[in-house]
Amino acid sequence: xxxxxxxxxxxxxxxxxxxxxxxxxxxxxxxxxxxxxxxxxxxxxxxxxxxxxxxxxxxxxxxxxxxxxxxxxxxxxxxxxxxxxxxxxxxxxxxxxxxxxxxxxxxxxxxxx
Amino acid sequence: xxxxxxxxxxxxxxxxxxxxxxxxxxxxxxxxxxxxxxxxxxxxxxxxxxxxxxxxxxxxxxxxxxxxxxxxxxxxxxxxxxxxxxxxxxxxxxxxxxxxxxxxxxxxxx
Numbered sequence: 001x002x003x004x005x006x007x008x009x010x011x012x013x014x015x016x017x018x019x020x021x022x023x024x025x026x027x028x029x030x031x032x033x034x035x036x037x038x039x040x041x042x043x044x045x046x047x048x049x050x051x052x053x054x055x056x057x058x059x060x061x062x063x064x065x066x067x068x069x070x071x072x073x074x075x076x077x078x079x080x081x082x083x084x085x086x087x088x089x090x091x092x093x094x095x096x097x098x099x100x101x102x103x104x105x106x107x108x109x110x111x112x113x
Numbered sequence: 114x115x116x117x118x119x120x121x122x123x124x125x126x127x128x129x130x131x132x133x134x135x136x137x138x139x140x141x142x143x144x145x146x147x148x149x150x151x152x153x154x155x156x157x158x159x160x161x162x163x164x165x166x167x168x169x170x171x172x173x174x175x176x177x178x179x180x181x182x183x184x185x186x187x188x189x190x191x192x193x194x195x196x197x198x199x200x201x202x203x204x205x206x207x208x209x210x211x212x213x214x215x216x217x218x219x220x221x222x223x
Binding site for chain 1: 119143144146148153154155156157158161199201203205208209210211212213214215216218
């Protein structure tokens with residue numbers, strides 16, 4: 001297993017378009033997390049899953065953001081009607097469970113023009 | 114609300130100097146994780162500290178977990194330009210969410 005994989009690595013989109021990112025966690029990991037990060041700051045929590053169940057979604061997120069993990073394996077994060085303020089690095093991490101080490105993918109860099 | 118506060122936010126030093134980064138909270142954490150992140154990449158896990166008072170060493174990096182499990186520190190001895198990056202501490206809150214400090218941006222000049 002090569003670790004957490006995210007696709008695409010980079011995405012440039014026009015304002016108002018929808019984008020979808022994919023995350024493939026480490027295979028035996030039950031938990032999957034999504035974060036957003038801007039330059040020089042720590043990752044900001046967006047949402048996380050235990051298997052296919054979405055356990056928590058940040059109140060900071062607008063309704064334009066949605067995430068799924070339909071079969072408890074890979075996950076997708078969709079942003080509808082993108083805005084320039086959505087430009088950031090989107091990070092995915094996975095762990096075996098609560099209070100275990102979390103491992104990150106390389107992130108998807110989104111630029112909204 | 115459990116929060117992690119890191120200090121300093123920025124650190125610029127010369128090669129060969131020592132430095133310490135702090136991660137503090139008013140809440141108890143069952144464990145804390147330290148990550149290092151390079152520009153354009155995801156954070157890479159360095160170490161997890163679990164037991165109060167625990168000290169872990171990774172080459173020139175020394176990590177300590179406070180006795181009360183509310184704080185942690187990262188000490189780098191004889192820093193090198195390759196140590197440059199964003200250092201992050203993280204811990205699980207009571208709800209099971211992994212939360213992060215704001216990060217410490219380290220620049221080591223040759």
